[in-house]
Amino acid sequence: MQRLNNNTVQMLADVASLPAYERDAQQAGILHLGIGAFHRAHQAWYTEALLNKGAQNWQIIGASLRSATVKDQLAGQDGLYTIVERGPDGEKFQVVGAVKDVLVGPQAPATLLEAMSHPAIKIVSLTVTEKGYCHDPASGNLNASHPDIVHDLANPETPRSAIGYIVSALNVRRLAGTQSFTVLSCDNLPNNGEVLEKVVLQYADKLDGDLAAWIRANTTFPCTMIDRIVPATTDTDRQELEGKLGLRDEGMVLAEPFSQWVIEDKFCSDRPAWEDVGALLVDDVHAYEIMKLRLLNGSHSLLAYTGYLAGFDYVSEVMREPVLAKLCQVFMDREVGQTVQVPAGFDMEEYKVQLRERFSNPGLKHRTWQIAMDGSQKIPQRWLQTLQAQLEGEGNIDLLCLALAAWIRYVGGTDEKGQSIDVQDPLAAELRSLCEEHHNDPVARVNAVLSVEAVFPPAIANSESVRAITADWLTRIQNQGVLAAVKAVLS
Incomplete structure (x- = not known):
């Protein structure tokens, strides 16, 4: 069975919505840590809608901080994948092209840091779940004894945690005199931007007080509220989709029709006009x-x-x-x-x-x-x-x-x-x-x-x-x- 990719995607024109823009002409403006199913069915879906409306240079470089699973799923598909919307009235299929590349932190931390540090990246977003913040949920403070934090403080050039990557990339920007990027949490945490800012600054303070001061002065951490039910994809789901589309899609994701994204309008750099495709930009989330x-x-x-x-x-x-x-x-x-x-x-x-x-x-x-x-x-x-x-x-x-x-x-x-x-x-x-x-x-x-x-x-x-x-x-x-x-x- 053929795989979904740039050469086969037009075979789906009669059954699925396809990208309406030239993917190769786009530059990445977002780097996302934690490119699991939820990100691909939510933030990447909003970004895809914006690219389809003519927005330029907002493709996404995804990064996994644990395994190469998503990279393996998407690499043979040129980054394309299908969102299957399942509602009471049946299914809808949409092929998404917003993901330009997928990196794997443990395989090449220097490559990921280099990508995060590139001036074209205006936003570093993340969905790493609550445990990925390496914090104490009861107090909100950085868990300095967390094994990944202990490692990253000793080896800041080869980090393991999302916090370590963010701070190391910001340090590269500081030393290069490059504008900071906005750090956009999209995890299910109250005051998620404030929680992220707190642990980032506490971590940075342990590395270098001057670095922490630079982050405070130049970087913003908007809060967000994200909502879409995205179940885990099973092999049965992939097999069923293959039967319906006639192509194999290892990177498919499932989602309900409903989606909501509320974003605090507090960016230190350029941002996509997500409000044009249904997101709500507000002063207080x-x-x-x-x-x-x-x-x-x-x-x-x-x-x-x-x-x-x-x-x-x-x-x-x-x-x-x-x-x-x-x-x-x-x-x-x-x-x-x-x-x-x-x-x-x-x-x-x-x-x-x-x-x-x-x-x-x-x-x-x-x-x-x-x-x-x-x-x-x-x-x-x-x-x-x-x-x-x-x-x-x-x-x-x-x-x-x-x-x-x-x-x-x-x-x-x-x-x-x-x-x-x-x-x-x-x-x-x-x-x-x-x-x-x-x-x-x-x-x-x-x-x-x-x-x-x-x-x-x-x-x-x-x-x-x-x-x-x-x-x-x-x-x-x-x-x-x-x-x-x-x-x-x-x-």
Whole structure:
């Protein structure tokens, strides 16, 4: 079977949207760290739309800081790949050409640094997930003992972390007298630009105070809010697409039709006019990101842990279970909805309905296990800020504690049928050890897990009500199972 590439792409003219510009005539203006499926279905998709409208020199050089998987997928395809939009009404296909090249940091760190340092690059963006910031989620500070940070401080010319690459490239710019680039975080973190700026400056201060001062004076870190559900691509998905297109596409990505991107308009260099293709450029992203993190991501994680424990593989299946669909609605309306400030002119009730419809989309095979990954990095933003707000306002915390109990049950490593769970989390070993140590005592297990300082701030860890309600939920889940425990309360 032929591969999708520059020579074969015109074969798809009748079934897919194709790039409407001369790719070879474009120069890269963006370098993106962490070129996974989400970036290709979101920021690269917006950029592709802009290139199709005639924008010049905004192609993307992608970079992986871990494996060569994406490079291997796209190298034989001249950087082309297909976005498959799956909605309730069927599928749409779009071939994207915005990615000019893919580099692999571990294979050639000097090549990546050289690319980041090139004056044509105006923006360095990143989607490296929460753990890629090498920070303490509870405090937001740089984790100076993180192995990658320890390595990068000792070897700044051959970094491993996104933070190390950014600072080293900025240092090259400083020494060359070249304009700085804007550093654009597109990860699911509240105040993501501020978090990134903080760890970058703390890291730079450890290297060179003058460098840190230059970054403060010349570099900006806009906050963003990103939203699109992008499930992991499987070999079955690739095989199905091959049958529909007649070409093999190793780099395909799946996505729902919905997409949203809110960007703080704070750039120190030129930028694409993303607002011309649907992005929202604003003075303050905060209200949008809090709303999305708490309502969408918070509910998504709740459904992932409770749904996985109850035996559901996909979120759409979870939403077909009336007990868990009701749980999602009450969680949004009560615990979360009471803590969210609504942007002017925004219809919050319609947004919540829309979210539940998106979760229910049968076209997306979004695995509960995938969403459950890296919970120790995600729940501080998705649940704990909401929980803190409810504690301060003496609001309802019952379902937030249920969420914590389901997560604690999950990281224990066995599901309700006694089968092993492949827990993917930076703290997986520590969390599992704590759960096993207190396997027969839910109260002690909750107290032990809530004492993990890398996840839980003291105000939550020391809250008697949080500990008691979470332990009560964990006991019910252990004795009755998730569905029965939730049904007994919601009914």
